[in-house]
Amino acid sequence: MISRIHGTLLAREMDRVEVMTPGGVGYELFIPLPVFERLPRLGEPVEMRVYHLVREDAVLLFGFLEETERTVFARLLGASGVGPRLALALLSALPAERLVRAIRDRDTAALTAVSGVGRKTAERLILDLSGKLDDIAIRAAGVGAQEPGVEEAVRALTVLGFPAPTAEDAVRAVLQEGGSRNAQELIRAALARMR
Structure with missing residues (x-):
């Protein structure tokens, strides 16, 4: 290959x-x-x-040009009824990170704005890809690059059962409070915020 x-x-x-x-x-x-x-x-x-x-x-x-784009394309092809033409149309209309967010947030309006995507196709995309794009959503959030342990903290929170968007928001809020923290400290502080 x-x-x-x-x-x-x-x-x-x-x-x-x-x-x-x-x-x-x-x-x-x-x-x-x-x-x-x-x-x-x-x-x-x-x-x-x-x-x-x-x-x-x-x-x-x-x-x-980016690995994220290729990964999203491959995962789109794994959804029922999505071929390469529709996957390219989706990535042409919405940047990869925005597309992941639309699927994660169940934003059918953003998906149906793409030519060739009707309501049923949008709902099928959301159903088929629900949870399968969380690792991309974490990377796309842009938090992991600045602070060590951030991506690990978000992953740990999702393993504990928190939705990826909730985990990302909690970790972002902890980071905004200031101070450099390792993954364990980020997890503890984020858990405290979510209670």
Whole structure:
């Protein structure tokens, strides 16, 4: 399976790119709109995370600039009735972090605003992916990068049965109170806030 491609950007369109590797092999990758908007200029180097899809009638490559985008795409494909075209449409209309938040928060209005997603499809996405995006929601919250132990604290709270959004909010509130804390201190303080 192809998981990453590094090479020179030869062509770019709104929905696809062509990347030439140093070995002289050119790959066509389908992309969501936010990836297109962040691509380098033609002729410049690019490294893309790849989702390699093998079907009876085709071998398709989907390209992303961030691991989070690729992970969300893969999980979307795991939902009933979601194929690569709809998954790309979702990621084109909503950035990966916003899409995860919409599913986590059961925001059918945000999902149905995407072309090709009706009420039933939105509800099915929420049902199929409920709880399967929590690890992405934790990373997307942006808290783990600043303070050590934050991601661990949020994970521990979700294991204890608290919903990911509640755990994230509690840990964020503890961090805003100030002071550097390790994971155990964050967990204790967050639990105290949630009681």
